[in-house]
Amino acid sequence: MSTVTTRSPADVAFHVAATFDGIFALIDGWRALLEGGLTGASTLDSATVDALVETFAIPTVTGESLLTGAGFVAAPGALADARWHLAWWLATTGAPRGARRLATIDDPSHEQFRDYTALEWWRVPAATGVRHLTGPYVDYVCTDDYTVTVTTPVMQGDVMIGVVGADALVDRLERVLLPVLRSGDSPSTLVNASGRVVTSTDARREPGSMLRDAELMAAVRALPPAPATLSDGTSVLACGDTSLALVVGR
Structure with a gap:
């Protein structure tokens, strides 16, 4: 005969935190990788950033993980060759899981261009300087589904050069x-x-x-x-x- 353990509210809160602590630790590690890998670079460009992001984003979205998207979003003007730049990968459907890069429109004159600095997952960490959890919201940029996004600032000295983060589907x-x-x-x-x-x-x-x-x-x-x-x-x-x-x- 099995017994069912009833948890106290404090224990439930602890186990919820444990689920997200793993995600946060992962993202903090990515931030450290980017800050360390980009420190001392005479010029920041999209190729340098993308090569670093690929090392963690693709394994994350193709592995056994709650996360369905991961990457880096550059601050406007932070990169020498691209004023607007997203290096973001998404898990593909089917088995085995694959990865595809998010297609973006980076030309502000295009009617479908979207200024990501107005979105909560960018705006709040840029204002506070700390990690932020956005959502659930319907993510029309990436998944078209209810999503939670966690982002944290990436710094060079006192300057934020972008945010690194991940998406998890609510379901x-x-x-x-x-x-x-x-x-x-x-x-x-x-x-x-x-x-x-x-x-x-x-x-x-x-x-x-x-x-x-x-x-x-x-x-x-x-x-x-x-x-x-x-x-x-x-x-x-x-x-x-x-x-x-x-x-x-x-």
Whole structure:
């Protein structure tokens, strides 16, 4: 006879953090690789950057991973030969998994050109100087599906030359995260720092939707350091230093 272990909210939050900690550690390693590999270069160009990015992006998207996209996006003007440049690879469908480079339009005069510096996954880390998790959102640039994107700045001295990061499809994340959320004894919802739902065992909260309760949003924004208990008994806990919050409530 088997027994089912019911996790405390703190234990659920810990296991959620562990899932994302692996992704964050991977991206931090890529940032270090780029910063180390590009330090001292007299001129930064797209060929030099692309060669470095290929070494981690292609193995990542073709391997057994939650990630379906990975790469580097250059700050406008950072490269000598390309004002706008994305070195981003996506997993292809089918078995075995392959990789394809994301096709982009880098001519600002083209009607389909998109200024990526206006997008959250660029804008927030550029403003804060630290890692950021964007989404879930429908990624019309890469996957046309609900996606979470994690990006972190790449620096040369005091200058940000771009961001490095990865995409994960929400449905893949849910396969890992929902069993963890269900192991608690109450309905649980995982949200990002903006109050957008990543996944939930509460049928009222769909991935991509926003929390609307003012008291709940205030508690999410205040995390960390301490868990919060709201007036209706709902608990809000930080998931490590991931910027994600676990909402456990009635």
